[in-house]
Amino acid sequence: MEPTNDQYDIAIILPVYNASSWLPDCFxxxxxxxxxxxxxxxxxxDDGSTDDSLDVIEKWQPVLEAEGFKVLIGGHKEPAPKGVGFAKNQSIKQSTGKFLCFQDSDDMMKPERLNLQYTANLEHPDSIIGSKFERDPPESTIRYTHWANSLTPEQLNYQVLTSHGPTVIMPTWFCSRxxxxxxxxxxxxGKGTPEDLIFFYRHLDLKGRIYRVxxxxxxxxxxPLSATFSIDEKVIWDLRLKRLEKQYLEKWTNGFTIWNAGKQGRRLYRSLQEQYRTRVVSFCDVDVRKIQQxxxxxxxxxxxxxxxxxxVxxxxxxxxxxxxxxxxLTKGEFEKNLHSLNLLENVDYVMFS
Incomplete structure (x- = not known):
C-alpha cells in the first residue's frame, strides 16, 4: 500500500540522554x-540531557534532511530524566511511521538495516523483527553475543526466560506501529525498569512472534555508561520467575526436575511459590559431591x-x-548431556539459566 502524504513508511525511534559523544557515529x-x-x-x-546532545542533534538535522530523512526533535528540560520507556513512547507519539525501527544513541546501523527489516516485517507482520549484531569492542560479552546470534527460529520464541532477556536485543527491534x-x-x-523485557513478554502473551534477520x-x-547496567537484577528475576510459573509450572502438575543442584538451582527452588515448590521431584546434576549428599x-x-x-x-x-x-561454560559437556536425553525444548525442558 502506498503511504499517504502525511504517513511515513518507517519511523526510526531514537531516545537520547547525555549521548553527545556517541551521536555523530549513530547519525x-x-x-x-x-x-x-x-x-x-x-x-x-531528548530526555533532559545535561550535556550538549541537543546541539549535536540540531547540527545533524540538515545533514540528515539532505539525505531524504524527515527529522523530528522533541524533549524536555526537567532536571531529571524520565526514563527510557518514557522517551521511547514520546518518540513514537510524535512520529507517523507505519513501522518502527528502534535505535540506541550509542549504537550504529549497518547500511541495509532498514531495507532488510522492512521487507522481513512485511513477510512476518505479527513479529518483532531483530537481527544479528556485532559487539564493540569485539571481545566484550562473547558468550552473550554467541547465544543471541546462534538461536534457531524456534528458540527465538522458546528461550525467553534466560537471564539474557529478550531473544532479539532491543537495539535491533523493528515492528509495526x-x-x-x-x-x-x-x-x-523509570530507572531500573526493564521496559524492553516487559514489552517483549506482553507481545508474546498477545500471541506475537519473534523473527530475526x-x-x-x-x-x-x-x-560502562550503558543503560543496561542500571537495570535491577531482582526485578528481572521476578519477571522471569512469574512467567515460568504461569507458562510452565502451572501445567506441570505431575512434577518437574531442577537441573542444577548448585547455587542457581537452589535459588530457583527457594523463590518458587509453595504450590510449585512441592512439585519439585528432584534436583539433578553431574557433580558427584552434590549427588552424594x-x-x-x-x-x-x-x-x-x-x-x-x-x-540425582x-x-x-x-x-x-x-x-x-x-x-x-563446560566446553560442550552440558550440551552433550542434554542432547543425549533426546528431549524436546519447550515440552520436556525450559531454559532458565
Whole structure:
C-alpha cells in the first residue's frame, strides 16, 4: 500500500540522554541507510540531557534532511530524566511511521538495516523483527553475543526466560506501529525498569512472534555508561520467575526436575511459590559431591518436617526439566548431556539459566 502524504513508511525511534559523544557515529550510520523508495523519518526525543546532545542533534538535522530523512526533535528540560520507556513512547507519539525501527544513541546501523527489516516485517507482520549484531569492542560479552546470534527460529520464541532477556536485543527491534499500540507502549516507571523485557513478554502473551534477520545489521556498543547496567537484577528475576510459573509450572502438575543442584538451582527452588515448590521431584546434576549428599533440605521452610528433595544424576532425572545451567561454560559437556536425553525444548525442558 502506498503511504499517504502525511504517513511515513518507517519511523526510526531514537531516545537520547547525555549521548553527545556517541551521536555523530549513530547519525552517520543512519545517513548511510539504503532506503530505496521508502519514506523514513527520524524521531529523536531528548530526555533532559545535561550535556550538549541537543546541539549535536540540531547540527545533524540538515545533514540528515539532505539525505531524504524527515527529522523530528522533541524533549524536555526537567532536571531529571524520565526514563527510557518514557522517551521511547514520546518518540513514537510524535512520529507517523507505519513501522518502527528502534535505535540506541550509542549504537550504529549497518547500511541495509532498514531495507532488510522492512521487507522481513512485511513477510512476518505479527513479529518483532531483530537481527544479528556485532559487539564493540569485539571481545566484550562473547558468550552473550554467541547465544543471541546462534538461536534457531524456534528458540527465538522458546528461550525467553534466560537471564539474557529478550531473544532479539532491543537495539535491533523493528515492528509495526500496530504491534506497539496492541501491547500498549513501554513501561514508564523509570530507572531500573526493564521496559524492553516487559514489552517483549506482553507481545508474546498477545500471541506475537519473534523473527530475526540473519545478517549483522547493528554495531552494539559495550561501555560502562550503558543503560543496561542500571537495570535491577531482582526485578528481572521476578519477571522471569512469574512467567515460568504461569507458562510452565502451572501445567506441570505431575512434577518437574531442577537441573542444577548448585547455587542457581537452589535459588530457583527457594523463590518458587509453595504450590510449585512441592512439585519439585528432584534436583539433578553431574557433580558427584552434590549427588552424594543425597538430598537438599530446605532449612528455611516453615513446614515440618522440612522439605527434603533428592539430588540425582541427570540420567535419573524425571522430565520435564527447568534448566538452570549456563550455556557455553563446560566446553560442550552440558550440551552433550542434554542432547543425549533426546528431549524436546519447550515440552520436556525450559531454559532458565
Amino acid at each position: 552517520r550510520s543512519i545517513a548511510c541507510q539504503v532506503k530505496n523508495k521508502l519514506k523514513v523519518e527520524l524521531s529523536v526525543f 500496530e504491534i506497539f499500540n496492541r501491547v500498549g507502549g513501554f513501561d514508564e516507571k 540473519d545478517e549483522v545489521l547493528l554495531v552494539y556498543r559495550y561501555h 543425597g538430598n537438599y533440605i530446605y532449612e528455611n521452610s516453615e513446614l515440618r518436617p522440612k522439605p527434603k528433595v533428592p539430588i 544424576h541427570f540420567t535419573n532425572g524425571k522430565p520435564p526439566f527447568v534448566i538452570c545451567v549456563k550455556m557455553d
